[in-house]
Amino acid sequence: MLTVHHLNNSRSQRVLWLLEELGVPYEVKHYQRDAKTMLAPPELRAVHPLGKSPVITDGDITVAETGAIVEYILERYGNGRLVPAAGTPQKLAYTHWLHFAEGSAMSPLLMKLVFGVLPDRAPKLLKPIVKGISAKAQAGFVDPQLKAHQAYWEDTLSKSEWFAGPEFSGADVMMSFPIEAAASRAPFGDDKPKLKAFLARIHARPAYKKALERGGPYAYA
Template sequence: MLTVHHLRQSQSERIVWLCEELGLDYELKLYDRRADNRLAPDEYKALHPSGTAPVITDGALTLGESGAIVEYIAGRYGEWRLCPKADDDNFAQHLFWFHFANGTFMANVMMELSARATGAKELPALAQDRKARAWQQVEDQLGKTAYLGGSELTTADIMMGFPLTTMRSLGPYSIDDKPNIQAYLKRIGERAAYRRAMEKAEPGFTPKLD
């Protein structure tokens, strides 16, 4: 039985959303963050050597890392739906955004959160520039296509969803000057699978869609 171990307000919401988009039968286990430091509880850290979210178990398998889990589920249970084929015009675009999510975008976000945690009042100039460029890339792409992976939702959108939404609740970032991202998040919020996923994964939490 595929089990998604979801740490509240973390990257593992991606996996719940993916399962809902694919209409899969899965078990969902919720874990609350510690009250003293907002980190994962010891019970969650014990699931995988990395000690971070997301984590799934599937029979004897325990798997971490968002990208690996998304590809595993899409291939093993989803017949690669939501993943453009190699001869698809959007294949390269999909690949770029799928890997950009954690390789660049989340790396910038975590850099900023780490800087704030050490008392920094602002990011170094290089980090500020990279952050601005990353957000502008997303804004520019969504002025060309309805979804980051092309004209239809792909696993690239699943990967990018968390840093564009829930992550902004943890490290505030205004998108008032990003009309394309605003319109995109409205489309995401209208998806029945996304609404189901957030209701299951984050009861009592309002998704950050504006």
Template sequence: MLTIHHLRLSQSERIVWLAEELGIEYDLKLYTRRTDNRLAPDEYKALHPMGIAPVITDGDLVLGESGAIMDYIIAKYAPGTPLSPPPGHRDYTDHLFYYHWANATFMTNGMMALVAQFMGASELPAFVADRVAKGWKIVEQRLGEADYFGGSQLTTADIMMGFQLTTSRAMSGMGIDHLPNLKAYLARIGERPAYQRAMAKCEPGMPPKLD
């Protein structure tokens, strides 16, 4: 049985959302962050050598990394799903770009900013501030061009992007009143029953950060 190990307030919410969109069976185990440092508890760290979210287990398999997990789940449980457009599809390259850009660049920008703040920087280094600003500009521009990051329909690119646009913002306090395309997009995401089910399971009692 596929088991999704979700560390609360982390990007492992993506995997639950994916499973709900696919309508596949899975077990969900919730883990709460430590109160002293807000990091994962020891039982979560013991799941995988990296000690970070996300992690799934499936029989004897233990697998980390959001993209690897999504690719594995689709290949095993939902081959041919429209959540992953094939080569030749009109949305293939846009989907591919944002699917990888989400973690490789966009979330990395946010992590650099977080580290700078953790180290006591009174303001972000210029190159970090520039990368962060460019990232949010790309988000707003893309959502003015298409309904979804992957193109005309929801894809795993949107599921990859979701955490940084919602739960991560809830922790940082960032507002998006200056990003109307993003606000409209998140309203559409919030109406999806699969997203609603996923977030209710991942963060019980915490409304998703959609505005």
């Protein structure tokens, strides 16, 4: 049976959600972050050399990286579901957002996270310097990037209900994490009605709720 090696408050929540949408049987092996470092436990290295989540095992097959996992699951178990027809504009959009979610979207979000915690982890004498550098980096580069990305997402959702067109797809599963992460750092205001509506739609889906039951507490929901 397919096993999801699931880390709390991580991108692997999307994998559980996708499996619930498809009705694919699976098992969950839970891992907890270190309370101080927030890093994954070393036990995950027994599954994959990088020791990170998400990772799935399916028989003797091991797949890491969320995008690759989503593609594998949809190709093996999807039977054509949640993927637009080949050769259509929707399929091109689907491919774009599938890769965008872990490429362009996550870079500024990760930088926001790093620069946000860096001052607290700096030596006491260096804290003021590190805090100033972090603030300048966020204000001068990271925050403008996040603002541009959110405007791009909002504009896309103003043209269609879902990222790859009128139908829900694996692209929406992939885009859920960067959007939820962005909203957790700075809740969307009235100028982002489409993003707020997107989050409301996915959170209301029965499969999303079932995945939360299987995965446990999830800070971004």
